[in-house]
Amino acid sequence: MKIYIVGIGPGCKEYLTLKAVETVRDVDIVVGSSRALELFDIEENRKYILSKNIVEDLKKIIDYSKRENKSIAILSTGDPCFSGLLKTLLKYSIVDKDDIEVISGISSIQVAASKLKISWEDYHIVTLHGKEENRKLLLELVKDNKKVIFLPNKNLKDDVKYLIENGVDVNRKIIICENLTYPNERIIECRLKDVLDLELSYLLVCVME
Numbered sequence: 416m417k418i419y420i421v422g423i424g425p426g427c428k429e430y431l432t433l434k435a436v437e438t439v440r441d442v443d444i445v446v447g448s449s450r451a452l453e454l455f456d457i458e459e460n461r462k463y464i465l466s467k468n469i470v471e472d473l474k475k476i477i478d479y480s481k482r483e484n485k486s487i488a489i490l491s492t493g494d495p496c497f498s499g500l501l502k503t504l505l506k507y508s509i510v511d512k513d514d515i516e517v518i519s520g521i522s523s524i525q526v527a528a529s530k531l532k533i534s535w536e537d538y539h540i541v542t543l544h545g546k547e548e549n550r551k552l553l554l555e556l557v558k559d560n561k562k563v564i565f566l567p568n569k570n571l572k573d574d575v576k577y578l579i580e581n582g583v584d585v586n587r588k589i590i591i592c593e594n595l596t597y598p599n600e601r602i603i604e605c606r607l608k609d610v611l612d613l614e615l616s617y618l619l620v621c622v623m624e
């Protein structure tokens with residue numbers, strides 16, 4: 416029985432790797448959000464859609480695949496090793512490191528860097544996604560005028576309010592990369608204070624210099 420954690424890239428089919436497509440084609444069960452599963456042609460009887468209760472769902476389906484000796488691919492957005500499902504699976508001891516193979520995917524950070532034509536090794540990379548405690552780190556970096564690429568927490572406006580309330584200039588520039596690779600992709604360059612008036616989705620990568 417084999418467990419694959421498969422990176423699916425930012426969300427558009429063209430950004431899937433051949434390795435991801437072939438792995439998904441060859442396994443017995445494919446697990447993921449509806450958004451992730453839609454990227455592949457998978458027969459209904461091989462699909463398992465994750466609910467909001469991700470940890471419980473993953474435990475259940477992995478137990479089942481072990482019992483029935485089925486191979487399984489767990490789909491993870493972007494790259495599984497950045498703010499992705501790999502951490503969840505290991506943190507909650509849902510899988511053993513030795514039992515899994517991780518298939519890397521194109522991270523939303525990489526796509527944002529390519530859209531903006533910037534070299535991401537020049538930037539500090541921070542995720543606030545499920546990690547509100549990293550806001551303090553972001554604040555220190557921004558106050559220090561470091562270049563930062565960050566994934567916001569659920570609501571970018573809250574993160575921006577935090578920065579402003581803690582002394583960051585309301586006129587500091589921010590670039591917001593929204594819905595990357597989707598038809599409704601937007602790149603918005605504005606001041607921090609303008610973010611508070613924007614209608615944004617949750618798929619955001621932000622850059623501050």
Ligand SMILES: C[S@@+](CC[C@H](N)C(=O)[O-])C[C@H]1O[C@@H](n2cnc3c(N)ncnc32)[C@H](O)[C@@H]1O
Pocket residue numbers: 424425426491492493494495496497498499500521522523524544566567592593594595596597617618619620
């Ligand atoms: C759980 S994290 C996963 C990050 C992922 N592992 C990666 O490497 O991109 C989910 C967050 O990634 C960012 N993200 C993922 N896909 C995106 C896209 N197509 N456009 C913009 N941001 C995206 C958003 O900030 C989203 O809330």
